[in-house]
Amino acid sequence: xxxxxxxxxxxxxxxxxxxxxxxxxxxxxxxxxxxxxxxxxxxxxxxxxxxxxxxxxxxxxxxxxxxxxxxxxxxxxxxxxxxxxxxxxxxxxxxxxxxxxxxxxxxxxxxxxxxxxxxxxxxxxxxxxxxxxxxxxxxxxxxxxxxxxxxxxxxxxxxxxxxxxxxxxxxxxxxxxxxxxxxxxxxxxxxxxxxxxxxxxxxxxxxxxxxxxxxxxxxxxxxxxxxxxxxxxxxxxxxxxxxxxxxxxxxxxxxxxxxxxxxxxxxxxxxxxxxxxxxxxxxxxxxxxxxxxxxxxxxxxxxxxxxxxxxxxxxxxxxxxxxxxxxxxxxxxx
Numbered sequence: 001x002x003x004x005x006x007x008x009x010x011x012x013x014x015x016x017x018x019x020x021x022x023x024x025x026x027x028x029x030x031x032x033x034x035x036x037x038x039x040x041x042x043x044x045x046x047x048x049x050x051x052x053x054x055x056x057x058x059x060x061x062x063x064x065x066x067x068x069x070x071x072x073x074x075x076x077x078x079x080x081x082x083x084x085x086x087x088x089x090x091x092x093x094x095x096x097x098x099x100x101x102x103x104x105x106x107x108x109x110x111x112x113x114x115x116x117x118x119x120x121x122x123x124x125x126x127x128x129x130x131x132x133x134x135x136x137x138x139x140x141x142x143x144x145x146x147x148x149x150x151x152x153x154x155x156x157x158x159x160x161x162x163x164x165x166x167x168x169x170x171x172x173x174x175x176x177x178x179x180x181x182x183x184x185x186x187x188x189x190x191x192x193x194x195x196x197x198x199x200x201x202x203x204x205x206x207x208x209x210x211x212x213x214x215x216x217x218x219x220x221x222x223x224x225x226x227x228x229x230x231x232x233x234x235x236x237x238x239x240x241x242x243x244x245x246x247x248x249x250x251x252x253x254x255x256x257x258x259x260x261x262x263x264x265x266x267x268x269x270x271x272x273x274x275x276x277x278x279x280x281x282x283x284x285x286x287x288x289x290x291x292x293x294x295x296x297x298x299x300x301x302x303x304x305x306x307x308x309x310x311x312x313x314x315x316x317x318x319x320x321x322x323x324x325x326x327x328x329x330x331x332x333x334x
Contacts, residue, residue, distance in 0.1 A: 002078070002088070002153060003261065004144040006137055007069040008199065014053060017067045017118070021049050024105040024116035037086050037106035041093040042124055048103045052120040055101060059127030066121055068132055072144065073114040078153050082108050089115035091147055096140050099125040134196065134206040141262070182231055186212065187238055194271055196262045198255040203248070221245065242272045 009020065024030075025045075030037045036045075043051040056062045072089055074080055080088075086106040093102040101120040106113065121130050145155040193206040204214045211228035223235040223245045235243045242248075251271055 002072055002074045002144055002148050002155070004070060004072050004092075004137075004141045005262065006132070007071060008201070009067070009069050012064070012066045014062075014066060017052070018049055020067065020069055021103060021118055024103070024107070024118060029107045029109045030105050032082050032108055035083075037082050037108065039086055039090050039104045041090055041097070041102040041104065042099075043101040043103070045103060048101060048118075051124075052101050052122075055120060055124045055127075056122050059122055061122045061127065061129060064121070064129070068119040068121065068130065070117040070119070070140070071114055072117065073112055075154075076112055080113060080153075082106050082113055084151075085113045085115060088147060088151060089117060092140075092144055093117055093119075095143055095147070097130075099123040099128075100130060133209060134202060135209050138196070182227055182229055183233060183238070186225055186227055186233060187240070187243075190238075190243060194251075195264055197252075198260040198262075199252050200249070203252070216245070223248070242270060247272060 009016065025038050027036070038045045040048045040051075052067070056066075072092060074085055086104060089104040089106065093104055097119050100122075101124050103116075103118040105116045105118075107116065119130065122128075123130065148155050189207065189210050189212060193203055193210075197203045197206055200216060204216060207214045207225070213226035215224040215226070223243075225233045225235075227233065235245055235248075242251075
């Protein structure tokens, strides 16, 4: 069973691309019995970085996005050899990025074999710029599944399509009672997006592909959705606390920390129920681990007023001051 995910590389410079390529081609991750499990599609692996830069300069497209980074992971149950995994990665690169230079590096240093694909953002054939969105990612995953099936590998079950005959969630039910069909469609689209995305950028991109504009900024308390019909709606008007800005931010943070798998159907208890149960399990595992930080030591008094109060109390009780307290008392008197 192979999964295909996109890696978010916010820094898009030539040096950032070089750093990613240097990381994915490390010998300790890609060497097996003296064989380097790195292959280039439309380029030579050893000179892939220079070839990608040359392509950008040849077509005068050296600014903007420099590269795309994807990971193709395989299950231990697939019983594939590292060479087979690399070949499948190259096959996917040839099918999905036929006119682009792609570096395919197979990592063997983890429990599961996986490929890193670094794709040049400029075509080496006609110089067109590569643009990727949520729909493109779904197409890559579909192709990945088809390749896996052709090689006799298992694939993830596709999510069941939602039917209006199924039981409505609280938000959909309330919208239905109010007769807000456009709001019902919005809620349905948001729920569908949450099956695939794990961060704010992907969420906004998915909604945009469905015709919805999303205004989600740090300096605004609410998320505002602009529907295809021009109607605007705040997150607080969707009759479900899951869609509130702070709750979506918490959900995405949890997914980023725990490795969310795309195409996950909503659990019966809802997305926030999944978040709550996941955080409880995470807290319990931390409690049971032996890596808990030591408790802080009790603070020691350093305030001169406190020391003077203690010295005065001793004098009042007829006790003798220590040498340190005596010096502090004398200095305070002067």
